[in-house]
Amino acid sequence: MIIFRVILLYFIFIAPVKANTIYNLIKIPNLEIYEINTKNKLRYLYAVKPFKLGVNIKKNIRCFDSNKETLEKKYKTINKNLNKYSSGFLKKIGLKYIVLCEDLSIAKINTAGIPNNKMRTLILDIRFNEAYFERAIHHEVFHIIKDNYKDLFDETEWKNLNKKKFKYSECSTCNNKWNLDTYSKTEGFLTEYSKSTASEDMAEVFSHLMFYQDKIYDDDPIIKKKKIFIKTNILMIDNTFRF
Amino acid sequence: MIKKIKISKSEKILLVFIILLGIFTLVSLLIIKNKCLFVKNYNPNDIQFDNRENIAILNANCGNVIIELYPNISPNAVKRFKTLIRSGAYNDAAFYKVIENKLIQAGDLEFGKRENLDYGKVGSGKSGLGTIKSEIDSNFKYERGSVGLARTFQMDTEDSQFFIIFQDEPLFEGEYTPVGKVLYGIEVLEKVKFMPKFHIVPRPDFINSLKMLNK
Numbered sequence: 418m419i420i421f422r423v424i425l426l427y428f429i430f431i432a433p434v435k436a437n438t439i440y441n442l443i444k445i446p447n448l449e450i451y452e453i454n455t456k457n458k459l460r461y462l463y464a465v466k467p468f469k470l471g472v473n474i475k476k477n478i479r480c481f482d483s484n485k486e487t488l489e490k491k492y493k494t495i496n497k498n499l500n501k502y503s504s505g506f507l508k509k510i511g512l513k514y515i516v517l518c519e520d521l522s523i524a525k526i527n528t529a530g531i532p533n534n535k536m537r538t539l540i541l542d543i544r545f546n547e548a549y550f551e552r553a554i555h556h557e558v559f560h561i562i563k564d565n566y567k568d569l570f571d572e573t574e575w576k577n578l579n580k581k582k583f584k585y586s587e588c589s590t591c592n593n594k595w596n597l598d599t600y601s602k603t604e605g606f607l608t609e610y611s612k613s614t615a616s617e618d619m620a621e622v623f624s625h626l627m628f629y630q631d632k633i634y635d636d637d638p639i640i641k642k643k644k645i646f647i648k649t650n651i652l653m654i655d656n657t658f659r660f
Numbered sequence: 661m662i663k664k665i666k667i668s669k670s671e672k673i674l675l676v677f678i679i680l681l682g683i684f685t686l687v688s689l690l691i692i693k694n695k696c697l698f699v700k701n702y703n704p705n706d707i708q709f710d711n712r713e714n715i716a717i718l719n720a721n722c723g724n725v726i727i728e729l730y731p732n733i734s735p736n737a738v739k740r741f742k743t744l745i746r747s748g749a750y751n752d753a754a755f756y757k758v759i760e761n762k763l764i765q766a767g768d769l770e771f772g773k774r775e776n777l778d779y780g781k782v783g784s785g786k787s788g789l790g791t792i793k794s795e796i797d798s799n800f801k802y803e804r805g806s807v808g809l810a811r812t813f814q815m816d817t818e819d820s821q822f823f824i825i826f827q828d829e830p831l832f833e834g835e836y837t838p839v840g841k842v843l844y845g846i847e848v849l850e851k852v853k854f855m856p857k858f859h860i861v862p863r864p865d866f867i868n869s870l871k872m873l874n875k
Contacts, residue, residue: 438831438832439831442831442835460831536813
């Protein structure tokens with residue numbers, strides 16, 4: 418019993434104090450402020466050392482620090498794209514912190530970004546493929562939106578927009594449909610990755626809407642319906658939103 | 661036969677020197693042990709305030725901390741804070757979380773009072789009045805001495821716990837509900853017991869009293 422008490426007190430008292438404000442706020446270690454005085458009140462943080470995250474001891478999310486030049490260059494691009502969202506909209510969707518790091522992976526699979534709506538954080542891989550980088554920013558923002566407005570972005574309703582025989586995969590990494598090139602002939606889907614899950618499909622439509630504005634594929638009736646679905650529901654969140 | 665040796669003059673001087681050195685060491689130790697020795701204790705009655713109804717006086721071991729509350733910035737939070745102060749709820753509450761040069765936290769009224777301090781639960785206690793909504797939309801600057809209400813990871817979970825910061829914290833802006841700022845006596849709080857690397861301060865210091873200037 419005494420040993421048990423000693424062990425318990427050890428964990429209560431000696432658990433290392435993380436005096437780091439950023440860690441206390443979003444539970445990601447090794448970050449420092451990159452820029453916090455922004456137009457839409459987003460706070461940009463960057464990794465000064467590699468970090469690992471995860472709910473269990475395995476910590477399967479990893480990301481690495483980047484050099485100053487890459488950070489400067491990519492920050493401008495990210496900031497330009499995220500400035501499309503007003504502070505009011507960002508508050509409604511619960512996005513406040515953008516973490517900049519490179520070679521981001523989850524379970525050893527590289528990814529453009531990892532949203533965490535509980536921590537109001539979006540981790541972005543600033544070394545992600547240049548060809549899709551800007552679009553991927555909006556794609557990841559959509560996941561934050563959807564996580565906070567699950568009722569609005571109903572997946573069953575979305576699935577009904579597709580051809581009856583079509584079925585999504587069980588998860589976004591359960592197949593090899595990872596290509597992000599926009600199809601020249603869409604047939605209901607903008608990219609191969611759109612076919613992975615309903616959620617990724619929605620995110621792809623949203624990211625195309627944000628990146629190409631309204632210039633995409635109205636000649637495809639399914640895409641047209643999907644665009645209306647996304648637009649209508651985004652305007653339900655904030656009727657001042659502009660694509 | 662043992663021959664008695666007479667003490668020489670130089671030995672006498674040495675003896676006096678050793679005794680004086682001993683006295684000096686003892687006095688020095690007493691002075692060093694008194695951590696409040698160089699801390700100014702402010703008397704609120706000697707200070708002129710424009711808005712006495714929003715002045716709170718926190719008394720800790722080394723003296724008074726004079727806090728101005730900002731009802732215009734966070735009306736609900738200040739209302740809650742004043743209610744708890746007026747009921748005497750904060751008296752004997754532990755400064756259970758103290759991070760050197762960073763912040764000090766107190767106000768767990770369930771598990772953080774002198775008579776029922778529970779090291780396993782302190783920090784998770786409630787006031788019994790329920791939680792209040794976060795008030796984070798003002799452009800309040802979290803500078804040294806700012807007082808804010810603590811919360812869980814979720815917004816709108818503020819209750820009775822509060823913190824005071826020892827350095828500017830721009831990241832706190834828009835995160836935590838501000839309730840006021842220390843006008844005088846932050847040095848008193850800097851003398852509160854802390855333990856480097858300890859998550860919770862063992863055998864912590866306590867708030868002696870927290871009162872409103874206008875009762």
